[in-house]
Structures are given as C-alpha cells and as structure tokens.
Amino acid sequence: GAGVSQSPSNKVTEKGKDVELRCDPISGHTALYWYRQRLGQGLEFLIYFQGNSAPDKSGLPSDRFSAERTGESVSTLTIQRTQQEDSAVYLCASSLGGGLAGEGETQYFGPGTRLLVL
Amino acid sequence: AQKVTQAQTEISVVEKEDVTLDCVYETRDTTYYLFWYKQPPSGELVFLIRRNSFDEQNEISGRYSWNFQKSTSSFNFTITASQVVDSAVYFCALRVVNSGYALNFGKGTSLLVTP
Numbered sequence: 001g002a003g004v005s006q007s008p009s010n011k012v013t014e015k016g017k018d019v020e021l022r023c024d025p026i027s028g029h030t031a032l033y034w035y036r037q038r039l040g041q042g043l044e045f046l047i048y049f050q051g052n053s054a055p056d057k058s059g060l061p062s063d064r065f066s067a068e069r070t071g072e073s074v075s076t077l078t079i080q081r082t083q084q085e086d087s088a089v090y091l092c093a094s095s096l097g098g099g100l101a102g103e104g105e106t107q108y109f110g111p112g113t114r115l116l117v118l
Numbered sequence: 119a120q121k122v123t124q125a126q127t128e129i130s131v132v133e134k135e136d137v138t139l140d141c142v143y144e145t146r147d148t149t150y151y152l153f154w155y156k157q158p159p160s161g162e163l164v165f166l167i168r169r170n171s172f173d174e175q176n177e178i179s180g181r182y183s184w185n186f187q188k189s190t191s192s193f194n195f196t197i198t199a200s201q202v203v204d205s206a207v208y209f210c211a212l213r214v215v216n217s218g219y220a221l222n223f224g225k226g227t228s229l230l231v232t233p
Contacts, residue, residue, distance in 0.1 A: 031219065033219070033220070033221075035221075041225060041226075042209060042223035042224055042225045042226055043209070043211075043221070043223040044223075045220035045221065045222075048218070048219045048220060050219070056218055056219065056220070058218065058220075059220060089161065091163065093163075097219075105151050105168060105170075105213060106153070106165055106168050107153075107165075107221060108165060109155070109162060109163035109164075109165075110162070111160070111161060111162045112161055112162070114161075
C-alpha cells in the first residue's frame with residue numbers, strides 16, 4: 001500500500017514568511033508524528049497526534065510552530081515568521097498507534113520536506 | 119532521561135568487508151523499544167528492525183544482524199559482506215513506553231562502502 005507522503009518536497013522561503021507543510025499518513029494509522037532533522041544531525045521530535053486525543057506538543061521549539069490534524073487523516077505543520085534556523089528537513093511519520101504493542105510501535109517515515117529559509 | 123549514543127560518526131569500508139555499527143542507550147525504565155533505521159542519500163528513513171526490552175534474542179535478516187545486550191545497554195548492528203548499496207546514514211532510536219511516544223534518535227553513523 002501507499003506509504004507516508006509529504007508535500008511540498010522542497011520549500012524555499014524568505015525570512016519572516018509563514019510556511020505550511022503537509023503530511024498524509026498511511027491509511028489506517030491512527031498515530032502521526034512530526035520530526036525535524038537539521039543538517040548532519042539526528043531527528044528531533046516536534047509533535048505527536050493519536051486519534052482524537054490532545055496532541056503531545058512537548059517538542060515544539062517555539063510558539064511560532066503549530067500543527068493540526070483532522071481526525072486520523074492529513075496533518076499540517078505551520079511555521080510562522082520563519083527564521084534561518086528553521087532551515088531543516090521536516091519529517092512526518094505514522095504508526096498503527098492506539099496503544100498497540102509490537103508492530104503498533106513502528107513508525108514509518110515519509111520522504112520529508114526540505115525547508116530553506118533565506 | 120533517555121539518550122542514544124552512536125559514537126561512530128563516519129565509517130568507511132571496502133565492499134565485502136563486515137562492519138558493525140554501535141548503539142548505546144540510556145534509560146532507567148524497564149519497558150522500551152529499540153529501533154534501527156537506514157537513511158540512504160535519497161533522504162527517506164527506512165525501518166530495519168524493532169526490538170522490545172523483554173526480547174534479548176539476537177536477530178539475523180540476510181546480511182544484517184543485530185546484537186541486543188541489556189547488560190551493556192547496547193543494540194549493535196552488523197552488516198556482513200557489505201555492498202555499495204549499504205552506503206547510508208544509520209540511526210538507532212529508543213522509545214521508552216512510560217515517557218511519551220517520541221523516538222529518541224542517536225546522531226547517526228554515516229557508512230560509506232566503496233568498491
């Protein structure tokens with residue numbers, strides 16, 4: 001079946017502009033995650049959605065970052081007033097979730113959105 | 119707090135050599151999951167393996183094998199008879215069940231396999 005998809009693949013923006021990044025999870029996956037990967041670094045957790053529960057926003061670096069998800073479908077990550085340090089690859093992942101152990105734990109990643117803030 | 123350390127930043131080997139990628143993790147919890155992901159030059163993370171803390175059995179999948187040792191908090195990954203297509207960045211990650219759902223990633227090991 002289809003994997004996690006993200007759009008756009010690449011985004012170049014000017015400092016101070018807002019950007020929206022989109023993620024389509026694997027069908028049937030109730031859990032969705034956003035991560036950020038700076039150049040040459042590991043992944044930093046940003047936010048987690050599970051079904052209709054309140055999201056875990058503990059990884060969002062500032063109030064310029066926000067994310068939404070409608071039900072168990074598409075999610076949008078918004079960065080307001082972008083700064084140069086926001087330049088990174090933003091990766092979305094999904095998993096079966098729902099507290100399922102084992103396979104439910106495995107997160108499958110999309111190809112990412114490469115964001116460059118000039 | 120949880121932490122994953124991949125001490126090897128870069129490794130370069132010649133094709134057909136065996137190579138082991140080290141992963142050391144820290145957690146005080148007894149229930150957790152460990153993962154390995156591969157990130158080829160294309161950028162997409164590819165899931166390789168998941169292991170829970172109660173299953174210390176080592177695993178072999180083709181040329182890949184994993185050695186999980188709770189006594190040393192390590193979850194090492196060995197590629198046997200490496201191939202050029204194995205060139206990628208490999209990430210080890212930890213998820214502690216009682217500490218949220220985020221994966222804690224190591225900084226990755228960049229593996230270059232040359233012909």
